[in-house]
Amino acid sequence: MLVLALDTATPAVTAGVVTLDDEGPRLLAERVTVDAKAHGELLTPHLRDALAEAGAGMGDVDAIVCGVGPGPFTGLRAGMVTAAALADALEVPAYPVCSLDAIAADVPGEAPLLVVTDARRREVYWASYLAGNRVEGPRVQRPAELLAELGSVTRVAGGGVSLCEFPAAVEVVGTAQPSPVGLVRAAGSPVLEGAAPAPLTPLYLRRPDAVEPGARKRVSQA
Amino acid sequence: MTGKVVLGIESSCDETGVGLVRVDNSGAVELLADEVASSVELHARYGGVVPEVASRAHLEAMVPTMHRALRTADLRLADVDAIAVTCGPGLAGALLVGVSAAKAYAAALDVPLYGVNHLAGHVAADTLEHGPLPKPCLALLVSGGHSQLLRVDELASKITEIGSTIDDAAGEAYDKVARLLDLPYPGGPPIDKAAREGDPRAIAFPRGMTGPRDAKFDFSFSGLKTAVARWVEARERSGEAVPVADVAASFQEAVADVLTAKAVRAAEELGIGTLVISGGVAANSRLSALAAERCAAAGIQLRVPRPRLCTDNGAMIAAVGAHLLLAGSAPSSLELSANPALPVHTISV
Ligand SMILES: [Zn+2]
Numbered sequence: 001m002l003v004l005a006l007d008t009a010t011p012a013v014t015a016g017v018v019t020l021d022d023e024g025p026r027l028l029a030e031r032v033t034v035d036a037k038a039h040g041e042l043l044t045p046h047l048r049d050a051l052a053e054a055g056a057g058m059g060d061v062d063a064i065v066c067g068v069g070p071g072p073f074t075g076l077r078a079g080m081v082t083a084a085a086l087a088d089a090l091e092v093p094a095y096p097v098c099s100l101d102a103i104a105a106d107v108p109g110e111a112p113l114l115v116v117t118d119a120r121r122r123e124v125y126w127a128s129y130l131a132g133n134r135v136e137g138p139r140v141q142r143p144a145e146l147l148a149e150l151g152s153v154t155r156v157a158g159g160g161v162s163l164c165e166f167p168a169a170v171e172v173v174g175t176a177q178p179s180p181v182g183l184v185r186a187a188g189s190p191v192l193e194g195a196a197p198a199p200l201t202p203l204y205l206r207r208p209d210a211v212e213p214g215a216r217k218r219v220s221q222a
Numbered sequence: 223m224t225g226k227v228v229l230g231i232e233s234s235c236d237e238t239g240v241g242l243v244r245v246d247n248s249g250a251v252e253l254l255a256d257e258v259a260s261s262v263e264l265h266a267r268y269g270g271v272v273p274e275v276a277s278r279a280h281l282e283a284m285v286p287t288m289h290r291a292l293r294t295a296d297l298r299l300a301d302v303d304a305i306a307v308t309c310g311p312g313l314a315g316a317l318l319v320g321v322s323a324a325k326a327y328a329a330a331l332d333v334p335l336y337g338v339n340h341l342a343g344h345v346a347a348d349t350l351e352h353g354p355l356p357k358p359c360l361a362l363l364v365s366g367g368h369s370q371l372l373r374v375d376e377l378a379s380k381i382t383e384i385g386s387t388i389d390d391a392a393g394e395a396y397d398k399v400a401r402l403l404d405l406p407y408p409g410g411p412p413i414d415k416a417a418r419e420g421d422p423r424a425i426a427f428p429r430g431m432t433g434p435r436d437a438k439f440d441f442s443f444s445g446l447k448t449a450v451a452r453w454v455e456a457r458e459r460s461g462e463a464v465p466v467a468d469v470a471a472s473f474q475e476a477v478a479d480v481l482t483a484k485a486v487r488a489a490e491e492l493g494i495g496t497l498v499i500s501g502g503v504a505a506n507s508r509l510s511a512l513a514a515e516r517c518a519a520a521g522i523q524l525r526v527p528r529p530r531l532c533t534d535n536g537a538m539i540a541a542v543g544a545h546l547l548l549a550g551s552a553p554s555s556l557e558l559s560a561n562p563a564l565p566v567h568t569i570s571v
Pocket of ligand 1: 501
């Protein structure tokens with residue numbers, strides 16, 4: 001089956017066409033641009049171009065897999081609404097995937113893994129994995145707090161790694177952002193089975209910045 | 223079934239709008255559906271629109287609102303011939319949701335996409351109610367986000383700004399004065415209601431930008447808002463009760479007076495015979511009554527769409543798309559991006 005995979009939870013605008021069968025996902029074509037301001041502009045053209053390179057059209061798509069964050073950029077919503085609209089118009093299911101899970105899914109091996117991405121405002125999003133399964137997170141925290149809490153981390157992945165001062169022994173593995181294959185792999189068996197997808201709900205992890213107005217400010221001199 | 227179906231998507235502020243219109247070769251634009259999901263109640267406790275809250279609400283509402291519009295029109299997505307979307311001006315994060323959705327729908331359905339100007343949408347709203355606009359006409363757009371006087375030569379290609387607010391939008395002044403008077407947000411309807419019981423001549427509030435040296439067709443509502451605040455505070459200090467109805471009526475009179483005086487003067491000086499008033503504040507009872515009175519006296523035809531079409535909606539955006547189709551305008555590229563500061567003379571991108 002042909003799966004369209006997309007993610008806008010990191011500074012990357014990620015679009016890919018993946019073929020999926022019992023052997024697992026295999027990349028046919030991808031378009032990735034790292035520019036946190038370009039999600040709205042480039043995502044749909046990237047999807048179109050990746051499909052063209054794969055020798056396919058919109059009508060050939062069987063399923064969509066979409067990273068749902070956590071992501072600090074307003075662009076997260078560009079990816080999610082794109083996935084929702086494509087699924088609606090093409091009448092195919094759209095499967096949500098935690099973007100950190102997709103990064104983890106690209107890292108081979110069973111050893112413990114920490115995935116960290118940039119949450120901006122001097123914070124990181126993170127989740128930890130054991131034998132490919134998420135055991136904690138996703139959460140948002142200051143890097144120092146995360147390090148104090150985690151203690152023994154041996155392998156890290158994700159674009160937020162450079163924001164944390166990991167001990168020298170910690171091994172950096174995997175990619176900075178989710179890949180199309182990682183997204184499809186993380187979405188798991190429901191895609192191939194054609195199971196009903198979970199709702200496409202963004203992982204914001206933070207409440208909107210908004211303050212309720214206090215007492216009225218006076219304009220006249222007392 | 224003849225004609226082309228145009229889908230319109232609007233998400234520039236706190237309303238998620240999806241509209242459908244049918245346009246035929248004669249130029250007639252028929253309204254098929256106009257569905258809006260508003261997040262206004264989520265913003266009420268903050269006293270104004272919170273961009274992140276609005277953007278989150280747009281994402282949730284987009285596909286359900288689309289389905290409601292299609293159901294109302296008894297159409298399927300496959301019946302859509304073109305898509306128009308607001309690409310500015312407006313809140314960046316909010317615009318992004320509508321633009322991204324429109325691009326995905328256009329790519330999936332393989333139909334042309336038109337990124338259009340929200341302000342042109344407010345003008346086009348009137349064509350859904352009263353038919354084609356005479357050329358040229360003058361448009362006064364008043365809402366929480368805009369206060370502008372536009373010369374409209376050609377809806378699809380030539381709109382020129384004659385004047386605009388130099389500070390607050392008229393609707394913003396309503397919200398702030400409502401807060402002063404302990405009336406709810408948004409301030410337009412409660413002030414209008416309170417004003418009906420009050421005397422519009424009770425307090426002489428200033429008319430901004432009406433001096434001989436001021437720009438003839440620009441507006442200012444910041445000074446008025448401050449004058450109301452000073453007046454209310456003086457009353458409170460003296461221990462007297464604030465006459466809410468009189469303050470509301472006198473404030474509303476000042477707003478309506480300036481807006482209509484400038485619009486009518488512009489129409490006269492430019493020799494334009496038709497004035498369209500649109501935007502959320504167009505529904506204000508005193509503004510429409512005074513505009514009707516002054517336009518009649520000056521021999522100007524006044525057109526005001528029904529309140530539902532005056533506030534932000536997707537049908538008005540579909541109407542702009544219909545006019546672009548009729549004019550044979552080139553569609554936008556799929557690289558289209560939102561432009562929060564899109565100038566009014568850029569009708570399509
Ligand atoms: Zn508006």
